[in-house]
Amino acid sequence: xxxxxxxxxxxxxxxxxxxxxxxxxxxxxxxxxxxxxxxxxxxxxxxxxxxxxxxxxxxxxxxxxxxxxxxxxxxxxxxxxxxxxxxxxxxxxxxxxxxxxxxxxxxxxxxxxxxxxxxxxxxxxxxxxxxxxxxxxxxxxxxxxxxxxxxxxxxxxxxxxxxxxxxxxxxxxxxxxxxxxxxxxxxxxxxxx
Amino acid sequence: xxxxxxxxxxxxxxxxxxxxxxxxxxxxxxxxxxxxxxxxxxxxxxxxxxxxxxxxxxxxxxxxxxxxxxxxxxxxxxxxxxxxxxxxxxxxxxxxxxxxxxxxxxxxxxxxxxxxxxxxxxxxxxxxxxxxxxxxxxxxxxxxxxxxxxxxxxxxxxxxxxxxxxxxxxxxxxxxxxxxxxxxxxxxxxxxxxxxxxxxxxxxxxxxxxxxxxxxxxxxxxxxxxxxxxxxxxxxxxxxxxxxx
Numbered sequence: 001x002x003x004x005x006x007x008x009x010x011x012x013x014x015x016x017x018x019x020x021x022x023x024x025x026x027x028x029x030x031x032x033x034x035x036x037x038x039x040x041x042x043x044x045x046x047x048x049x050x051x052x053x054x055x056x057x058x059x060x061x062x063x064x065x066x067x068x069x070x071x072x073x074x075x076x077x078x079x080x081x082x083x084x085x086x087x088x089x090x091x092x093x094x095x096x097x098x099x100x101x102x103x104x105x106x107x108x109x110x111x112x113x114x115x116x117x118x119x120x121x122x123x124x125x126x127x128x129x130x131x132x133x134x135x136x137x138x139x140x141x142x143x144x145x146x147x148x149x150x151x152x153x154x155x156x157x158x159x160x161x162x163x164x165x166x167x168x169x170x171x172x173x174x175x176x177x178x179x180x181x182x183x184x185x186x187x188x189x190x191x192x193x
Numbered sequence: 194x195x196x197x198x199x200x201x202x203x204x205x206x207x208x209x210x211x212x213x214x215x216x217x218x219x220x221x222x223x224x225x226x227x228x229x230x231x232x233x234x235x236x237x238x239x240x241x242x243x244x245x246x247x248x249x250x251x252x253x254x255x256x257x258x259x260x261x262x263x264x265x266x267x268x269x270x271x272x273x274x275x276x277x278x279x280x281x282x283x284x285x286x287x288x289x290x291x292x293x294x295x296x297x298x299x300x301x302x303x304x305x306x307x308x309x310x311x312x313x314x315x316x317x318x319x320x321x322x323x324x325x326x327x328x329x330x331x332x333x334x335x336x337x338x339x340x341x342x343x344x345x346x347x348x349x350x351x352x353x354x355x356x357x358x359x360x361x362x363x364x365x366x367x368x369x370x371x372x373x374x375x376x377x378x379x380x381x382x383x384x385x386x387x388x389x390x391x392x393x394x395x396x397x398x399x400x401x402x403x404x405x406x407x408x409x410x411x412x413x414x415x416x417x418x419x420x421x422x423x424x425x426x427x428x429x430x431x432x433x434x435x436x437x438x
Contacts, residue, residue: 119429121426121429124356124425128415128422139411142407143408163371177356181353184352185353188351
């Protein structure tokens, strides 16, 4: 995938949404409950505990979403995107940003430690906000009449990249919304019956 | 025929006038607020105006892009505005008159059938070549739109069910726009041979039409989803404040 990402924007986009969204969602989902406590070795856990107040700040819903959305917007500015393609160090940092910001929002969405920073409605709202922000980028890529990134001159490739973004978000956030809403859907069906 | 000349589908002027008259009659008993009247008026205007203006001339004789704009206006935006213009007693009356028989799962299927069915190449070309058939196409789209939005506006769905309904509608309807965007050959032979406008080739015309359709649907659905998410949050507020106490 990494090799194809050098020549195809759609593949590069798939790489980003996998490492920043789908993989993170699955990772966070996998460590729900007591497993979370045993995930990190004690010395690392101690350090994490020291940075607790900073992490709590980052995990405030508005801050986490703001960082995630800013990250999404900044790395898709053609100049920066191109620069990252030319400098491996910056490119690695970009991927790190995807992972970091993905971790923040998916921690809030899945709530692996049951901290209840957000209610179910709040989590649905965050998912909807992420989808809306992602749609803005997807629409720019799909609707743009000219290729935006010099390294990827194909317009169809760029439009496909937009669809990849849209499709991946629909799957990950759609599944999350369905899982969160399912108990309420059942309850409303029972009330109706 | 000049592109700026008016074309007419008088049936839809009659539909809009009849709708306005019925609304005025119902409003004698149950007075709607200003925004409901405005919503009804804009909704009825969006049914009549796109089909009775130069937009109709360009849509039926020149560009697919404008035809898709017309379809988006009459199938997506006008129906929801018309239904939002109705007061709760008006909705209750319509519910008693048969609205209670409209199940959400059938409504969404009927809307999708109208949406995809009317855009099948054979039907679309046939409708463009026969004036009355174009009326049928537009009628199906308006009826499909009204059916789709009815369960939502009439309050027949709980908030979670409404979110699921909107999500399903958004995903299921988006493929048509995407097909127009990514197609490399024109779907409709009628527009291949139609005189061009604004220098748009048939394929560019089709791609832009898909972009317009997709953009419009994204906007409408995200607004509706946003509204239901805010209702979901409002529903949770009393429970949360109880928990905090």
